[in-house]
Amino acid sequence: MSDKNPALEQTLRYFLPGKWKRYYGAVxxxxxxxxxxxHLIVSTCLFSKYVWLRPLRSxxxxxxxxxxxxxxxxKFAVPGTLLTDNGSNYRDSNFMLxxxxxxx
Numbered sequence: 001m002s003d004k005n006p007a008l009e010q011t012l013r014y015f016l017p018g019k020w021k022r023y024y025g026a027v028x029x030x031x032x033x034x035x036x037x038x039h040l041i042v043s044t045c046l047f048s049k050y051v052w053l054r055p056l057r058s059x060x061x062x063x064x065x066x067x068x069x070x071x072x073x074x075k076f077a078v079p080g081t082l083l084t085d086n087g088s089n090y091r092d093s094n095f096m097l098x099x100x101x102x103x104x
Contacts, residue, residue: 041067050089059087067089078102 037055041064044051054067072079082099084090 002033043067043072045079059089061092061098064089065095065098073102 008049033073037057039056039059040052041056041059042051043054052067053069054071056067089095
């Protein structure tokens, strides 16, 4: 039986050997396994190229909405355009209702 932390191993594989030599922020939170997040959401401002990384335990629409509201909208502003991939979490009915509410 292995006591390895898969989230930590995946994070280290992603950040350490690749083309990114430095990273900043709360990514080492994966060390608190088994309560560690299993996903990272990456948000980028296309104008300034500023990047937000937030570790998430789930990619459900409610978690994504909380990230957008707390980390981006409340600290900066509601962007004019929200560009996402076509993932099921962004096509969720709750996310769509929330998106319509901020557009109006």
